[in-house]
Amino acid sequence: MRFQCTKCSYVAKRDKLPEMCPYCGEEKTMVVAKDAQDILDELIDN
Ligand SMILES: [Zn+2]
Numbered sequence: 001m002r003f004q005c006t007k008c009s010y011v012a013k014r015d016k017l018p019e020m021c022p023y024c025g026e027e028k029t030m031v032v033a034k035d036a037q038d039i040l041d042e043l044i045d046n
Contacts, residue, residue: 002033002035
């Protein structure tokens with residue numbers, strides 16, 4: 001999965017949500033980032 005920092009926009013690939021941003025070090029700023037494949041998968045599922 002891809003996660004993006006809401007503070008610095010850094011994108012990290014991880015198996016689970018990181019507790020802190022590996023780039024800026026801010027805690028609880030990482031959210032799931034959707035890529036093109038994720039969006040396509042959702043369209044197919046629905
Ligand atoms: Zn960050």
